[in-house]
Amino acid sequence: MSVDLQTVKKIASLARISVTDGDAQAMVPELNNILGWVEQLGEVDVSGIEPMTAVIPNTSRLRDDVVTDGNVRDKVLANAPQAEQGFFAVPKVIE
């Protein structure tokens, strides 16, 4: 499988990274080079093999259903590029 210019633009859009035509054009051979290389994995016989989920056996834990955190609104907003009246502010979404 290889990617073309249109696919690269589509991936960039999915990844929410704006690219110029020139950027996208330059990425086509770069990505194909990497994808062509990783495709050698297709030759490995994986019949009956489960995909890895946890690399070191570990048990999922439950904790008590109690509030252990919170009431830190100002800390949460402290690094926001734009915060107003206790909220994150973004460009208008609905006309």
Add this chain to the structure above:
Amino acid sequence: MMTDLTNLTVAEIRDGFRAGDFTAREVAEGFNANVAAAKALNAFIVETPDKALDAADAADSARASGDLKPLSGVPIGMKDLFCTEGVQTTAASHILEGFVPTYESTVSGKLWAAGAGMLGKLNLDQFAMGSSNETSYFGNVISPWKRNDGGNAALAPGGSSGGSAAAISARLCPAATGTDTGGSIRQPAAFVGISGIKPTYGRCSRWGVVAFASSLDQAGPMARTVRDNAILLEAMSGFDPKDSTSLDLPVPAWEAGLSSDLKGKRVGIPQEYRVEGMPAEIDALWEKGIAYLKDAGAEIVEVSLPHTQYALPTYYIIAPAEASSNLARYDGVRFGLRDLPDGAGLQDMYAATRAAGFGPEVKRRIMIGTYVLSAGFYDAYYTQAQKVRTLIARDFDRAWESCDLLLTPTAPSAAFALGEKQADPLAMYLNDVFTVPASLAGLPAMSVPGGLDAQGLPLGLQIIGKALDEQGVLNAALAIEERAGFTARPDKWW
């Protein structure tokens, strides 16, 4: 004249300070001065001399009152991937420039609670993606080492923990934190002639560490000696309920358990690591390592890890896939950079912010990750890679039936010059050929200096151990350290 305190190891600083040979303040002042005088290395993104002095003064008071902690008097460097409360944390990216966490990562918090002081935040490859420290938004870290050919080529300190490696090697700090996703502690340690250990996945909490690939990311120490690594790792490890993959196990007394007597240990030599085109010097170093371990009492056995050749392509699907998901959080809304073109809507703002804030290698990996996770390709790439990852982990399990540890070179070459491999991402990725398999299997692995190559540059040997056997790894590394007698250090030019 008093000994230069900045030449001391962590253990020597700790013990000398306790014995009253010098004050913690003298130590901190010495390292602060070295940091201030080493701008040419670009090892630090932020310097925090006052933090180092504050911790030193607290240590001096604690000594007076008999209230010492394990790392009292020891200043360290902190890789700028660990969130530090009140101190800018960037992951060497533009998108996080100016981000000042309101919380402390678990690992850094444990180190401060153990009495350590912070000299500053260390440069790295952007979001820990790189093997040469050339992807940092804040500029390349320059290795303190030079080739002995009379040339003056600036060399890569390795990556991604390149700032940590350069700073320790240049005596700007006695030890530092690193993180290792596919070799980011071990390869830079090898490039600058120091030691570093990536513990078993889950030993060190990932909470508060800027995420790259969550199923692979592990923090670990870097320092000049094996003992120092044991000391630091004890302080950094331990169960953390805030990290769902943290192991709920007691932290062994690794320093007290150090022993270079390897009688009864079997060390495997994986035949698949004899890769084509490997420099003869790397092969010779490996043979030296084998001789050292034999001399320490170990039995050497040949083992096979048949899926080794697939480790790198597996890694370069899984790590970008996880990265594309983890880095979705950088959206210009909650923290970091916002790029809002005139009249732009929310979606345009996301795309413009991410285009302006991420460097080329980060974008490349997000793109690859997005592609392999996209509808129609998920099974062919991602599921296949996770299956091969199972096979790679199984290879190690089978090897452990005939041996206790593995010995390999850390990297396929000595440090390369800055710029030398930048044009070809694949050539750069191949640097991690020996370190990635242990990462995929979550195993503890350590690099220890083995010697110098003909150009006078350090070469590292890697010990890989069974899950949770950091002690075995440290002990074999100690056996190599004692026999290699590595004392070389870079001549000061900076």
